[in-house]
C-alpha cells in the first residue's frame with residue numbers, strides 16, 4: 347500500500363509520513379497517562395478490598411465500640427477514591443479513540459494538499475482518489491495498533507503486580523534430596539538456635555537449647571514478644587535459624603521435606619482458623635485435596651467432645667459453618683480445632699494458648715479434649731494460663747532470647763506460684 351502511494355505521489359506520501367510520527371507521539375503520551383491512571387485504579391481497589399476484608403469479619407467489635415460511623419466514613423472515603431480512579435480511567439479510555447479519530451483530519455490535510463497539486467497540474471484527480479483510498483486502507487491498521495498499545499499499557503500495572511508477587515522469595519528452601527519421614531517418635535531438639543527477623547533487629551532467640559523427649563509435655567512461658575511463637579515458626583520451618591539447628595528424631599529439619607515435617611506437627615492455637623465449608627472439611631482439612639476419611643472425622647469429633655453439637659447442626663457433618671466458622675460459638679470452634687488435630691494425629695503437638703477464657707462448661711469440655719489430645723504425643727505448650735502450664739512436666743521461661751528452666755517448686759510452692767502470677771507471666 348505504501349509503495350503504491352509512493353508511486354502515485356512522493357510529495358503527498360511525504361506529508362502522510364509526517365502525520366504518522368505525530369500520531370505515534372500522541373498515542374504514546376496517552377498510553378503513558380492511561381498506565382498511570384490504571385495503576386491508581388488498581389491501588390484503590392486493592393485498598394478497598396483489604397479494608398473490607400479486615401473490617402467485615404470484625405463487625406461485632408466495630409459495633410461494640412460504637413465505631414460504625416467512623417468505619418462508615420473510612421469506607422466512604424476509600425469507595426470514593428476507588429470511584430474517582432475508575433471514573434478517570436473510563437474517561438481516558440473514552441477519550442483515546444476520539445483522539446485517534448483525529449487521524450482523519452490528517453486525511454483532510456492530504457486532500458487539501460492534493461487539490462492544490464491538481465490546480466498546479468502536478469497531480470491528476472484519479473491519482474488523488476487512488477492515493478486517498480490507499481491512505482484510508484492504512485488508517486484502520488494504524489488505529490488498531492494504537493488501540494492494542496493502549497490496552498497493553500492499561501494491563502501493564504496489573505501484570506506488574508502479579509509479577510511482583512511471583513518474585514517473592516520463599517524464606518525457606520527445600521533441598522532436592524530432602525527425606526520423607528513416615529513416622530517419628532517426636533524427640534525434639536533445639537541446638538544453639540539463634541534467630542532474628544531482620545539484620546538490624548536484636549536477636550529474638552539467642553543460642554537457645556532445648557531437648558523435649560518423645561511423649562514429654564513441656565511448657566514455655568515468658569513476657570509478651572519474648573519469642574515463644576517464633577520458636578514454633580522455626581519448628582514448622584516458616585523461617586530458618588540464622589545459626590544452630592532443630593532436630594526431630596535426630597534428623598535436622600532442613601533435611602526433611604516440608605510437607606513431611608508439617609505432617610508430623612499439629613498446631614492448636616487460640617487464634618482458631620476455620621474456613622467456609624462443611625464441618626467435615628474443616629476437621630479433615632489435611633486431606634481436603636485427596637479424600638477425607640469420614641470414620642476418622644467422626645472419631646476425632648467424638649474424642650474432642652465436638653460430636654454432640656455437630657449432630658445438632660442442621661446437616662450434621664455436612665453443615666456449612668460460614669466464613670471463618672462464624673456460625674459457631676467460641677467453645678465449639680475450639681473443639682472443632684482440637685478435632686482437626688485429632689484427625690491429623692501428629693506425633694508433635696503445639697498448643698499455643700489453646701484454652702482461652704470460655705464459660706465454665708465449655709472450658710471443661712475443651713480442657714478434657716486438650717488433655718486427651720496431649721496423650722502419647724510430644725507437646726509444646728505456649729501459654730500464659732497457670733492451669734495450662736501446670737499440665738506440663740517441665741516449664742521454661744523464655745526471656746531475652748534464652749530459655750531458663752523453672753524448677754517444679756516454683757510452680758508447686760504457693761509462694762513461688764504467687765510470684766509467678768504477680769510477675770504477669772501467667773494468669
Ligand SMILES: Nc1ncnc2c1ncn2[C@@H]1O[C@H](COP(=O)(O)OP(=O)(O)OP(=O)(O)O)[C@@H](O)[C@H]1O
Nearest residue numbers: 543544550568569570571572573574575576577744
Ligand atoms: N514477621 C515478623 N517480622 C518482624 N518481627 C516480628 C515478626 N513476628 C514477630 N516479630 C517480633 O519478634 C518478637 C517475638 O515475637 P513472638 O510473636 O515470637 O513473641 P511471643 O513471645 O509469642 O509473644 P506473645 O506472648 O505476645 O504472643 C517480637 O518483638 C515481635 O515484634
